[in-house]
Protein backbone atom coordinates (compact mmCIF):
# COMPACT_ATOMS: atom_id res chain seq x y z
CA UNK A 1 0.00 0.00 0.00
CA UNK A 2 1.25 3.44 -0.88
CA UNK A 3 0.55 6.22 1.61
CA UNK A 4 1.26 9.68 0.30
CA UNK A 5 -0.02 12.02 -2.37
CA UNK A 6 1.07 12.60 -5.97
CA UNK A 7 1.68 16.07 -7.48
CA UNK A 8 -1.76 15.78 -9.17
CA UNK A 9 -3.29 15.06 -5.78
CA UNK A 10 -1.60 18.11 -4.30
CA UNK A 11 -2.93 20.24 -7.17
CA UNK A 12 -6.35 18.88 -6.40
CA UNK A 13 -5.81 19.86 -2.75
CA UNK A 14 -5.20 23.46 -3.84
CA UNK A 15 -8.35 23.40 -5.95
CA UNK A 16 -10.69 22.23 -3.19
CA UNK A 17 -9.03 24.41 -0.53
CA UNK A 18 -9.51 27.45 -2.77
CA UNK A 19 -13.09 26.56 -3.55
CA UNK A 20 -13.91 26.21 0.13
CA UNK A 21 -12.19 29.51 0.95
CA UNK A 22 -14.24 31.20 -1.76
CA UNK A 23 -17.58 29.65 -0.81
CA UNK A 24 -17.61 29.19 2.98
CA UNK A 25 -18.18 32.89 3.41
CA UNK A 26 -21.04 35.39 3.30
CA UNK A 27 -24.30 33.62 4.19
CA UNK A 28 -22.37 30.35 4.75
CA UNK A 29 -19.73 31.76 7.12
CA UNK A 30 -21.96 31.06 10.14
CA UNK A 31 -21.89 27.34 9.28
CA UNK A 32 -18.16 26.92 9.75
CA UNK A 33 -17.40 24.19 12.30
CA UNK A 34 -21.14 23.73 12.98
CA UNK A 35 -23.51 20.78 12.68
CA UNK A 36 -21.13 18.10 14.00
CA UNK A 37 -21.91 15.50 16.70
CA UNK A 38 -24.05 17.08 19.41
CA UNK A 39 -24.57 20.14 17.21
CA UNK A 40 -26.40 18.35 14.43
CA UNK A 41 -29.67 20.20 15.06
CA UNK A 42 -28.15 23.58 14.18
CA UNK A 43 -28.93 25.43 10.96
CA UNK A 44 -30.67 22.57 9.10
CA UNK A 45 -32.09 24.78 6.33
CA UNK A 46 -28.85 26.70 5.91
CA UNK A 47 -26.91 23.43 5.78
CA UNK A 48 -29.29 22.16 3.09
CA UNK A 49 -28.59 25.33 1.14
CA UNK A 50 -24.89 24.57 1.64
CA UNK A 51 -25.45 21.11 0.12
CA UNK A 52 -26.85 22.83 -2.98
CA UNK A 53 -23.78 25.06 -3.05
CA UNK A 54 -21.52 22.01 -2.87
CA UNK A 55 -23.56 20.46 -5.67
CA UNK A 56 -23.08 23.50 -7.89
CA UNK A 57 -19.34 23.12 -7.41
CA UNK A 58 -19.54 19.41 -8.31
CA UNK A 59 -18.48 18.34 -4.80
CA UNK A 60 -21.20 15.79 -4.09
CA UNK A 61 -20.65 12.19 -5.16
CA UNK A 62 -17.02 12.85 -6.02
CA UNK A 63 -16.18 9.15 -5.67
CA UNK A 64 -19.19 7.91 -7.63
CA UNK A 65 -18.55 6.70 -11.19
CA UNK A 66 -18.84 9.31 -13.92
CA UNK A 67 -21.60 7.42 -15.71
CA UNK A 68 -23.73 7.82 -12.57
CA UNK A 69 -23.13 11.56 -12.38
CA UNK A 70 -20.14 11.45 -10.01
CA UNK A 71 -16.57 12.53 -10.66
CA UNK A 72 -14.93 9.13 -10.31
CA UNK A 73 -12.17 10.56 -8.12
CA UNK A 74 -9.56 8.28 -6.57
CA UNK A 75 -9.61 7.34 -2.90
CA UNK A 76 -6.62 9.60 -2.24
CA UNK A 77 -8.49 12.56 -3.72
CA UNK A 78 -11.54 11.72 -1.61
CA UNK A 79 -9.25 11.67 1.43
CA UNK A 80 -7.91 15.09 0.42
CA UNK A 81 -11.41 16.47 -0.12
CA UNK A 82 -12.39 15.40 3.39
CA UNK A 83 -9.18 16.70 4.94
CA UNK A 84 -9.61 20.11 3.36
CA UNK A 85 -13.32 20.17 4.13
CA UNK A 86 -12.61 19.61 7.83
CA UNK A 87 -9.67 22.04 7.84
CA UNK A 88 -11.89 24.77 6.38
CA UNK A 89 -14.58 24.05 9.00
CA UNK A 90 -17.08 22.67 6.48
CA UNK A 91 -20.40 22.06 8.28
CA UNK A 92 -21.80 18.61 9.20
CA UNK A 93 -23.25 17.14 6.02
CA UNK A 94 -27.04 17.00 5.83
CA UNK A 95 -26.73 14.82 2.75
CA UNK A 96 -24.48 12.21 4.31
CA UNK A 97 -27.01 9.33 4.28
CA UNK A 98 -27.87 9.99 0.63
CA UNK A 99 -24.35 10.50 -0.62
CA UNK A 100 -22.58 7.97 1.58
CA UNK A 101 -25.12 5.17 2.04
CA UNK A 102 -28.04 4.89 -0.37
CA UNK A 103 -26.22 6.52 -3.31
CA UNK A 104 -23.41 3.93 -3.51
CA UNK A 105 -25.98 1.15 -2.93
CA UNK A 106 -28.04 2.38 -5.89
CA UNK A 107 -24.88 2.61 -7.98
CA UNK A 108 -23.97 -0.99 -7.10
CA UNK A 109 -27.39 -2.63 -7.02
CA UNK A 110 -30.07 -0.27 -8.39
CA UNK A 111 -31.65 -0.50 -11.84
CA UNK A 112 -30.86 2.13 -14.50
CA UNK A 113 -34.31 3.64 -13.92
CA UNK A 114 -33.73 3.84 -10.17
CA UNK A 115 -30.33 5.43 -10.68
CA UNK A 116 -31.84 7.99 -13.04
CA UNK A 117 -34.69 8.73 -10.63
CA UNK A 118 -32.76 8.97 -7.36
CA UNK A 119 -29.11 9.82 -7.93
CA UNK A 120 -29.62 13.33 -9.39
CA UNK A 121 -31.63 14.46 -6.32
CA UNK A 122 -28.69 13.47 -4.10
CA UNK A 123 -26.07 14.96 -6.40
CA UNK A 124 -27.98 18.24 -6.61
CA UNK A 125 -28.40 18.47 -2.82
CA UNK A 126 -32.18 18.55 -3.28
CA UNK A 127 -33.32 15.22 -1.82
CA UNK A 128 -32.37 13.99 1.65
CA UNK A 129 -32.58 10.45 2.95
CA UNK A 130 -32.95 8.57 6.22
CA UNK A 131 -32.28 4.97 7.19
CA UNK A 132 -35.25 2.82 8.26
CA UNK A 133 -33.59 -0.28 9.71
CA UNK A 134 -33.97 -0.38 13.52
CA UNK A 135 -37.26 -1.24 15.21
CA UNK A 136 -38.27 -1.57 18.86
CA UNK A 137 -37.46 -5.29 18.75
CA UNK A 138 -34.87 -5.24 15.97
CA UNK A 139 -31.63 -3.39 16.68
CA UNK A 140 -28.54 -5.51 17.09
CA UNK A 141 -30.65 -8.38 15.86
CA UNK A 142 -31.74 -6.57 12.73
CA UNK A 143 -33.17 -9.74 11.23
CA UNK A 144 -35.98 -9.39 13.78
CA UNK A 145 -37.61 -6.69 11.58
CA UNK A 146 -41.40 -6.85 11.86
CA UNK A 147 -42.47 -3.93 9.64
CA UNK A 148 -44.55 -5.50 6.87
CA UNK A 149 -45.03 -4.54 3.25
CA UNK A 150 -47.32 -6.09 0.66
CA UNK A 151 -48.42 -5.14 -2.81
CA UNK A 152 -51.92 -3.64 -2.97
CA UNK A 153 -54.66 -5.26 -5.04
CA UNK A 154 -53.66 -3.40 -8.20
CA UNK A 155 -50.04 -4.53 -7.76
CA UNK A 156 -48.94 -0.93 -8.31
CA UNK A 157 -47.92 0.03 -4.78
CA UNK A 158 -46.34 -1.44 -1.69
CA UNK A 159 -48.45 -0.88 1.42
CA UNK A 160 -46.24 -0.58 4.49
CA UNK A 161 -47.26 -1.04 8.12
CA UNK A 162 -45.11 -1.05 11.24
CA UNK A 163 -42.66 1.09 13.15
CA UNK A 164 -39.04 2.16 12.89
CA UNK A 165 -37.09 3.79 15.70
CA UNK A 166 -33.90 5.83 16.18
CA UNK A 167 -34.31 7.10 12.62
CA UNK A 168 -31.73 9.89 12.28
CA UNK A 169 -32.88 12.99 10.41
CA UNK A 170 -36.28 11.46 9.47
CA UNK A 171 -37.75 14.91 10.13
CA UNK A 172 -35.42 16.46 7.54
CA UNK A 173 -35.74 13.79 4.86
CA UNK A 174 -37.88 13.37 1.77
CA UNK A 175 -37.04 9.67 1.43
CA UNK A 176 -36.44 6.70 3.67
CA UNK A 177 -34.97 3.31 2.76
CA UNK A 178 -37.02 0.80 4.66
CA UNK A 179 -36.16 -2.80 5.46
CA UNK A 180 -39.54 -4.56 5.55
CA UNK A 181 -40.88 -8.10 5.67
CA UNK A 182 -42.62 -8.85 2.38
CA UNK A 183 -43.04 -12.61 2.78
CA UNK A 184 -45.76 -13.18 5.38
CA UNK A 185 -44.69 -15.66 8.05
CA UNK A 186 -40.98 -15.46 7.14
CA UNK A 187 -38.39 -15.16 9.89
CA UNK A 188 -34.81 -13.97 10.17
CA UNK A 189 -32.92 -12.90 7.06
CA UNK A 190 -35.45 -14.49 4.71
CA UNK A 191 -38.44 -12.69 3.23
CA UNK A 192 -37.13 -9.13 3.68
CA UNK A 193 -37.16 -6.42 1.01
CA UNK A 194 -35.42 -3.08 0.64
CA UNK A 195 -37.94 -0.36 -0.25
CA UNK A 196 -37.49 3.30 -1.15
CA UNK A 197 -40.31 5.22 0.48
CA UNK A 198 -41.36 8.89 0.19
CA UNK A 199 -41.70 10.47 3.65
CA UNK A 200 -44.24 13.17 2.78
CA UNK A 201 -47.48 11.19 2.84
CA UNK A 202 -50.44 10.64 5.18
CA UNK A 203 -49.35 7.06 6.04
CA UNK A 204 -46.14 8.22 7.76
CA UNK A 205 -45.85 9.91 11.12
CA UNK A 206 -42.52 11.10 12.51
CA UNK A 207 -42.15 11.67 16.25
CA UNK A 208 -38.91 13.14 17.58
CA UNK A 209 -37.07 11.45 20.47
CA UNK A 210 -35.20 13.73 22.84
CA UNK A 211 -31.58 12.69 23.33
CA UNK A 212 -29.18 13.23 26.24
CA UNK A 213 -28.07 16.45 24.58
CA UNK A 214 -31.64 17.75 24.76
CA UNK A 215 -31.85 17.78 20.98
CA UNK A 216 -33.67 15.38 18.70
CA UNK A 217 -31.47 14.10 15.94
CA UNK A 218 -33.45 10.87 15.72
CA UNK A 219 -37.10 9.84 15.68
CA UNK A 220 -39.74 7.18 15.83
CA UNK A 221 -41.35 6.64 12.42
CA UNK A 222 -44.80 5.04 12.20
CA UNK A 223 -46.13 3.50 8.98
CA UNK A 224 -49.90 2.99 8.61
CA UNK A 225 -50.70 1.94 5.05
CA UNK A 226 -47.83 4.07 3.81
CA UNK A 227 -47.31 3.68 0.07
CA UNK A 228 -44.52 3.48 -2.39
CA UNK A 229 -44.62 2.43 -6.07
CA UNK A 230 -44.04 -1.28 -6.75
CA UNK A 231 -40.76 -0.63 -8.57
CA UNK A 232 -39.22 1.32 -5.66
CA UNK A 233 -37.46 -1.80 -4.44
CA UNK A 234 -33.72 -2.51 -4.72
CA UNK A 235 -33.19 -6.09 -5.87
CA UNK A 236 -36.03 -8.58 -5.89
CA UNK A 237 -38.57 -9.17 -3.12
CA UNK A 238 -36.67 -11.28 -0.57
CA UNK A 239 -33.27 -9.72 -1.40
CA UNK A 240 -33.57 -7.14 1.38
CA UNK A 241 -30.99 -8.63 3.72
CA UNK A 242 -28.32 -8.78 1.00
CA UNK A 243 -28.96 -5.14 0.01
CA UNK A 244 -29.12 -3.98 3.64
CA UNK A 245 -25.74 -5.58 4.42
CA UNK A 246 -24.11 -4.10 1.30
CA UNK A 247 -25.29 -0.66 2.43
CA UNK A 248 -23.71 -1.23 5.86
CA UNK A 249 -20.47 -2.06 4.04
CA UNK A 250 -20.60 1.38 2.40
CA UNK A 251 -21.43 2.95 5.78
CA UNK A 252 -18.18 1.52 7.17
CA UNK A 253 -16.10 2.51 4.13
CA UNK A 254 -15.40 5.81 2.38
CA UNK A 255 -18.28 7.50 4.13
CA UNK A 256 -16.32 7.45 7.41
CA UNK A 257 -13.62 9.75 6.05
CA UNK A 258 -15.42 13.03 6.66
CA UNK A 259 -16.22 12.03 10.22
CA UNK A 260 -12.59 11.18 10.98
CA UNK A 261 -11.39 14.54 9.74
CA UNK A 262 -13.89 16.23 12.07
CA UNK A 263 -12.28 14.32 14.94
CA UNK A 264 -9.05 16.12 14.22
CA UNK A 265 -10.76 19.49 14.58
CA UNK A 266 -12.23 18.40 17.91
CA UNK A 267 -8.87 17.16 19.19
CA UNK A 268 -7.16 20.38 18.06
CA UNK A 269 -9.73 22.42 19.98
CA UNK A 270 -9.27 20.30 23.11
CA UNK A 271 -5.46 20.62 22.92
CA UNK A 272 -5.81 24.39 22.52
CA UNK A 273 -8.06 24.60 25.59
CA UNK A 274 -5.64 22.41 27.61
CA UNK A 275 -2.80 24.80 26.76
CA UNK A 276 -4.92 27.88 27.52
CA UNK A 277 -6.34 26.76 30.85
CA UNK A 278 -3.15 25.19 32.15
CA UNK A 279 -4.45 21.63 32.33
CA UNK A 280 -1.74 20.68 29.82
CA UNK A 281 0.63 20.98 32.81
CA UNK A 282 -1.04 17.97 34.40
CA UNK A 283 1.09 14.90 33.59
CA UNK A 284 -1.90 12.59 33.34
CA UNK A 285 -3.78 14.93 31.01
CA UNK A 286 -0.66 15.22 28.83
CA UNK A 287 -0.47 11.44 28.66
CA UNK A 288 -4.09 11.20 27.60
CA UNK A 289 -3.70 13.93 24.99
CA UNK A 290 -0.69 12.19 23.52
CA UNK A 291 -2.60 8.91 23.56
CA UNK A 292 -5.54 10.55 21.76
CA UNK A 293 -3.25 12.06 19.14
CA UNK A 294 -1.55 8.71 18.53
CA UNK A 295 -4.91 6.94 18.46
CA UNK A 296 -6.16 9.28 15.76
CA UNK A 297 -3.07 8.58 13.65
CA UNK A 298 -3.72 4.86 13.97
CA UNK A 299 -7.34 5.37 12.94
CA UNK A 300 -6.21 7.34 9.93
CA UNK A 301 -3.75 4.73 8.70
CA UNK A 302 -6.18 1.93 9.32
CA UNK A 303 -8.83 3.70 7.27
CA UNK A 304 -6.38 4.33 4.42
CA UNK A 305 -5.54 0.62 4.51
CA UNK A 306 -9.25 -0.19 4.52
CA UNK A 307 -9.94 2.12 1.61
CA UNK A 308 -7.07 0.86 -0.50
CA UNK A 309 -9.13 -2.30 -1.12
CA UNK A 310 -12.25 -2.70 -3.25
CA UNK A 311 -15.20 -0.49 -2.38
CA UNK A 312 -18.02 -2.85 -3.28
CA UNK A 313 -19.91 -2.85 0.00
CA UNK A 314 -18.22 -6.00 1.32
CA UNK A 315 -16.97 -5.99 4.90
CA UNK A 316 -13.17 -6.05 4.87
CA UNK A 317 -11.11 -7.13 7.87
CA UNK A 318 -9.81 -3.61 8.43
CA UNK A 319 -13.39 -2.36 8.49
CA UNK A 320 -14.27 -4.91 11.17
CA UNK A 321 -11.90 -3.33 13.69
CA UNK A 322 -12.50 0.22 12.51
CA UNK A 323 -15.97 0.78 14.01
CA UNK A 324 -14.86 -0.56 17.38
CA UNK A 325 -11.68 1.54 17.29
CA UNK A 326 -13.14 4.89 16.25
CA UNK A 327 -16.19 4.76 18.48
CA UNK A 328 -14.18 4.03 21.62
CA UNK A 329 -11.59 6.63 20.67
CA UNK A 330 -14.30 9.25 20.19
CA UNK A 331 -16.15 8.37 23.41
CA UNK A 332 -12.85 8.69 25.31
CA UNK A 333 -12.20 12.04 23.64
CA UNK A 334 -15.51 13.28 25.05
CA UNK A 335 -14.41 12.25 28.56
CA UNK A 336 -11.02 13.87 28.07
CA UNK A 337 -12.67 17.12 26.98
CA UNK A 338 -14.71 17.20 30.18
CA UNK A 339 -11.65 16.54 32.34
CA UNK A 340 -9.76 19.30 30.61
CA UNK A 341 -12.63 21.75 31.00
CA UNK A 342 -12.61 20.95 34.73
CA UNK A 343 -15.38 20.48 37.30
CA UNK A 344 -17.34 23.49 36.03
CA UNK A 345 -18.00 21.55 32.81
CA UNK A 346 -20.41 19.45 34.83
CA UNK A 347 -22.45 22.51 35.73
CA UNK A 348 -24.90 23.93 33.26
CA UNK A 349 -25.48 27.62 32.91
CA UNK A 350 -28.92 28.94 31.97
CA UNK A 351 -31.63 26.52 30.90
CA UNK A 352 -31.35 22.76 31.34
CA UNK A 353 -30.03 22.20 27.86
CA UNK A 354 -27.74 25.09 27.06
CA UNK A 355 -24.68 22.97 26.50
CA UNK A 356 -21.34 24.11 25.22
CA UNK A 357 -19.99 22.41 22.13
CA UNK A 358 -17.71 20.11 24.14
CA UNK A 359 -20.38 19.27 26.70
CA UNK A 360 -22.59 18.21 23.78
CA UNK A 361 -19.70 16.26 22.32
CA UNK A 362 -19.26 14.39 25.60
CA UNK A 363 -22.94 13.48 25.80
CA UNK A 364 -23.37 12.66 22.11
CA UNK A 365 -20.31 10.43 21.94
CA UNK A 366 -22.00 8.07 24.40
CA UNK A 367 -24.04 6.96 21.36
CA UNK A 368 -21.02 6.23 19.16
CA UNK A 369 -20.53 2.81 20.72
CA UNK A 370 -24.17 1.93 20.00
CA UNK A 371 -25.22 3.07 16.52
CA UNK A 372 -23.93 1.36 13.39
CA UNK A 373 -23.50 -1.80 15.50
CA UNK A 374 -22.71 -1.70 19.24
CA UNK A 375 -19.31 -2.58 20.74
CA UNK A 376 -20.53 -6.03 21.75
CA UNK A 377 -21.80 -6.74 18.25
CA UNK A 378 -18.53 -5.53 16.70
CA UNK A 379 -16.59 -7.89 18.97
CA UNK A 380 -18.87 -10.73 17.97
CA UNK A 381 -18.25 -9.97 14.27
CA UNK A 382 -14.47 -9.93 14.81
CA UNK A 383 -14.56 -13.15 16.84
CA UNK A 384 -16.69 -15.02 14.34
CA UNK A 385 -15.63 -13.65 10.96
CA UNK A 386 -12.03 -12.56 11.48
CA UNK A 387 -10.93 -15.15 14.08
CA UNK A 388 -13.11 -18.03 12.94
CA UNK A 389 -14.58 -18.70 16.38
CA UNK A 390 -17.83 -20.66 16.73
CA UNK A 391 -20.98 -18.62 16.18
CA UNK A 392 -22.59 -17.40 19.36
CA UNK A 393 -25.51 -19.58 20.47
CA UNK A 394 -28.92 -18.23 19.45
CA UNK A 395 -31.55 -17.96 22.12
CA UNK A 396 -34.46 -20.26 21.25
CA UNK A 397 -37.67 -18.44 22.23
Ligand SMILES: Cc1cc2nc3c(=O)[nH]c(=O)nc-3n(C[C@H](O)[C@H](O)[C@H](O)COP(=O)(O)OP(=O)(O)OC[C@H]3O[C@@H](n4cnc5c(N)ncnc54)[C@H](O)[C@@H]3O)c2cc1C
Nearest residue numbers: 131132133134139140166167168367370371372373374376
Ligand atom coordinates in the same frame (compact mmCIF):
# COMPACT_ATOMS: atom_id res chain seq x y z
C1 LIG B 1 -27.40 8.31 17.71
C2 LIG B 1 -28.04 7.10 17.07
C3 LIG B 1 -28.49 7.21 15.76
C4 LIG B 1 -29.09 6.11 15.15
N1 LIG B 1 -29.57 6.26 13.87
C5 LIG B 1 -30.22 5.21 13.29
C6 LIG B 1 -30.80 5.37 11.99
O1 LIG B 1 -30.72 6.43 11.36
N2 LIG B 1 -31.47 4.33 11.46
C7 LIG B 1 -31.59 3.14 12.11
O2 LIG B 1 -32.19 2.21 11.54
N3 LIG B 1 -31.07 2.95 13.35
C8 LIG B 1 -30.39 3.97 13.95
N4 LIG B 1 -29.86 3.82 15.22
C9 LIG B 1 -30.11 2.56 15.94
C10 LIG B 1 -28.88 1.70 16.15
O3 LIG B 1 -28.48 1.07 14.96
C11 LIG B 1 -29.25 0.70 17.27
O4 LIG B 1 -29.40 1.44 18.46
C12 LIG B 1 -28.21 -0.36 17.45
O5 LIG B 1 -28.19 -1.22 16.35
C13 LIG B 1 -28.46 -1.18 18.75
O6 LIG B 1 -29.75 -1.67 18.75
P1 LIG B 1 -30.73 -1.43 20.01
O7 LIG B 1 -30.71 0.02 20.35
O8 LIG B 1 -32.05 -2.03 19.66
O9 LIG B 1 -30.08 -2.20 21.21
P2 LIG B 1 -30.15 -3.77 21.50
O10 LIG B 1 -29.91 -4.51 20.24
O11 LIG B 1 -31.41 -4.05 22.23
O12 LIG B 1 -28.92 -3.97 22.45
C14 LIG B 1 -28.96 -3.62 23.83
C15 LIG B 1 -27.63 -4.00 24.45
O13 LIG B 1 -27.42 -5.43 24.34
C16 LIG B 1 -26.19 -5.70 23.69
N5 LIG B 1 -26.36 -6.88 22.83
C17 LIG B 1 -27.34 -7.09 21.92
N6 LIG B 1 -27.16 -8.27 21.29
C18 LIG B 1 -26.01 -8.81 21.80
C19 LIG B 1 -25.29 -10.01 21.55
N7 LIG B 1 -25.73 -10.89 20.64
N8 LIG B 1 -24.16 -10.24 22.26
C20 LIG B 1 -23.71 -9.35 23.20
N9 LIG B 1 -24.38 -8.19 23.49
C21 LIG B 1 -25.50 -7.91 22.80
C22 LIG B 1 -25.91 -4.47 22.85
O14 LIG B 1 -24.52 -4.32 22.58
C23 LIG B 1 -26.43 -3.35 23.75
O15 LIG B 1 -25.47 -3.03 24.71
C24 LIG B 1 -29.25 4.89 15.86
C25 LIG B 1 -28.80 4.80 17.18
C26 LIG B 1 -28.20 5.88 17.78
C27 LIG B 1 -27.73 5.74 19.21
